[in-house]
Amino acid sequence: MRPIRATLIVSTLLLGLFIALPAGPALAAPNFKAPYPCGQRWTYSHHSAEVRLALDFVRADGGGTAGTPVLASAAGTAYNYYQAGGAGNYVVIDHGGGWKTYYFHLASFGVGHGAGVGQGQVIGTTGSTGNSSGAHIHYEQLYNGAGQTISINGQSLAPYPGSYNQKYLTSDNGCSGGGGKYWVDTFANATGYKDAQMNDAQGLLYAGTNYVYCKVWGREVRVGDQFNHWWLRTDLDEVYAGKNGWGAYVSAYYLSRWGNDEARDNNGTVIPNC
Known part of the structure; x- marks a missing residue:
């Protein structure tokens, strides 16, 4: 009986060690990019009522906000939803490792429910569906269901401004070399x-x-x-x-931005010959 007792004691001690081990660090976030096309400049703000550290983006480079493509800020699996009194048409992209991004108030969807998407792929168009007072992209980054301070290209956008036209962000999402578009x-x-x-x-x-x-x-x-x-x-x-x-x-x-016999993208890059 004594060997059995010793085994139980050792097992109990080992179990206690495993229980006492701290949880591992959070998995690194994807290299998120802005949720709108390359070269576009948007302004953003945060409303204090938004509890998941969301940001709202509107265009600030002279182009229209409504109808502008919304892009996946990182690769993952996209899911389409609708909430009449809140988010309206919205897309959730599961990036794996506990990371997700949310895109609210879309005018339309650009991918099928459950479709795999690449970074820079169009997932919808900017709109004002649901509880919204005007066209904008409501954007969130979540880790294990908790809102995170939004980072783009590894750089935090905090501290958040409380109104538009205080801070701006120019997108490099889907730029030249990204998918040939x-x-x-x-x-x-x-x-x-x-x-x-x-x-x-x-x-x-x-x-x-x-x-x-x-x-x-x-x-x-x-x-x-x-x-x-x-x-x-x-x-x-x-x-x-x-x-x-x-x-x-x-x-x-x-093309809106260029002159005679010019063919450049919104970032000023000369479009290559076919």
Whole structure:
């Protein structure tokens, strides 16, 4: 009986040691990026009633907030939800290791429920659904269900401002080299064609923030003294019956930020040739 008793004593001591061990450190957060397209400058604020350390973002570079794409700030699995009296249309991205991000008040969803997403992928469009007084991105970073002070590119945004136009953040999410997409602003709906010679109209690219892949030299588009020979390969928002909206060409004339025969993204990077 004595050997059994000794074994029990040793086991009890070992169990006590395991119980006394402190919990391991929190897993490192993903390298979160801003939840809106490359080159865009937004201002942000925090409302004291928001208990999960959320920030609200609105655009501050002259572009419209409503309808701007909302991007995944890190890779993960996206889930779509709706809450009429609160978040409206919202997306939760599970990044693994206990980390999640939340994106509230979306006008529309851009991914399916349970879909895997990459950093910089469009997950919806900015809106004002639910309990919201105007278009904005309500953004949260959570670890094991608890709100964390928001960090972008490893840098904390604290201390939070209590109103807009005190602090600003320019995005590098989805910039050149990220998935082969270049984010650009267009000032009007643009017809997309099968080639850069304006042959065979395929549909429309809506005004706003859009991605393009590359550029080719083609037929001049001119209005008065404004012109452009570059054509941007992209995917269209509206496709005409019987046509193909993937890989169509839209004139760089419609770029909001650049002049004659220029084709740059919102970050000022020259869009590469196809």
